[in-house]
Amino acid sequence: MSNLTVSLLQTPLFWEDKLSNLNMLEKKILAIPEKTEVVILPEMFSTGFSMHAAALAETMDGPSVNWMKKIAAQKKCILTGSLIIKETQNGEPVFFNRLIWMQPDGHSGFYDKRHLFAYGKEQQHFTAGNRRLIASVKGWKINLQVCYDLRFPVWLRQSNSPDSLTGRKDQEEPVYDLLIVVANWPSTRIHAWKTLLQARAIENQCFVIGVNRTGVDGNGLVYTGDSMIAGPLGEILHSLSEKENTLTFTLNKEITETVRSEFPFWKDADHFSIQP
Numbered sequence: 415m416s417n418l419t420v421s422l423l424q425t426p427l428f429w430e431d432k433l434s435n436l437n438m439l440e441k442k443i444l445a446i447p448e449k450t451e452v453v454i455l456p457e458m459f460s461t462g463f464s465m466h467a468a469a470l471a472e473t474m475d476g477p478s479v480n481w482m483k484k485i486a487a488q489k490k491c492i493l494t495g496s497l498i499i500k501e502t503q504n505g506e507p508v509f510f511n512r513l514i515w516m517q518p519d520g521h522s523g524f525y526d527k528r529h530l531f532a533y534g535k536e537q538q539h540f541t542a543g544n545r546r547l548i549a550s551v552k553g554w555k556i557n558l559q560v561c562y563d564l565r566f567p568v569w570l571r572q573s574n575s576p577d578s579l580t581g582r583k584d585q586e587e588p589v590y591d592l593l594i595v596v597a598n599w600p601s602t603r604i605h606a607w608k609t610l611l612q613a614r615a616i617e618n619q620c621f622v623i624g625v626n627r628t629g630v631d632g633n634g635l636v637y638t639g640d641s642m643i644a645g646p647l648g649e650i651l652h653s654l655s656e657k658e659n660t661l662t663f664t665l666n667k668e669i670t671e672t673v674r675s676e677f678p679f680w681k682d683a684d685h686f687s688i689q690p
Contacts, residue, residue, distance in 0.1 A: 426629025455495025463598035467509035471500035527560040561597040616648035
C-alpha cells in the first residue's frame, strides 16, 4: 500500500494583503525540511476570509495561481488551498471561494465551495459550486472541501451508489480515502470544528485533515488553529494547538483498507443522490 506525506501550514494571515501573504507562505513552504508530497494552506490563504470579493478577486491566470504553480514546481509537491477567483458568466462577473489543487507539473484542478456561510453573508458576494473534486495521487482518492462544507455530512458522505457529482458510475468501493478541509474557523465555534472532523472520519472510514488559520482577522475574529489529522476510526493522530506551526506527517493507506475490511460499514449505507 502507498504512503502519502502531507504538510499542514497553520498560520496567521495578513488581512487583504496578498503580497505579504504569498511572501510569508513561500518562506514557510520552502523551509519545510522533510520531503513532502502535498502542502495544505488555509482557506482564502492570500487575503483572509474577506467579503470584498470584487476588489480582491483574481482570474485563474492571475498572480496568486501563478505563484502556486511556481511554488509547486520549486518544491516538487502538490499545493492546495482556497482563494478568491473571478469568472465571467453571461457577460457578468461572478466570484468563487475556490480551492486549487496545483500539481508540480503545472496542471491543476479546482473545487468551488458548495456551502456558503450565510452567517457571514458569504452568499451575498460569492457563487456556490455544484460539483465535488476527488483528486488522485499515488493511488489515494482525495475529497477536497472548504470550511463550512464540513457541517454537511450528506455532501461529504461516502456512497455505494452512482455519483452524479463526480461522474463515477461504479461504486463498488468507497469514493475517497482522505478528506481535506481548509478553513478560517473562528475560536468561538472551535469545538464544532474538532468534533466534526472526527465525525466525518468515523462515518466515512477515511483519514481527515483539517487545516485552520491562527491570529486575528480584519473583522476582529480570533482563530486558534486546532488543525488536525484524524484516522478512519476517528482517532486523533495529530492535533496542533493555537500556535503558528507546520506539521509534516505520513499517512498509511493500509490503515484505511484494514478498517474497511474488518468493519465494512460503508457497504450498509443508504443509497442517495445529490442534485448539482
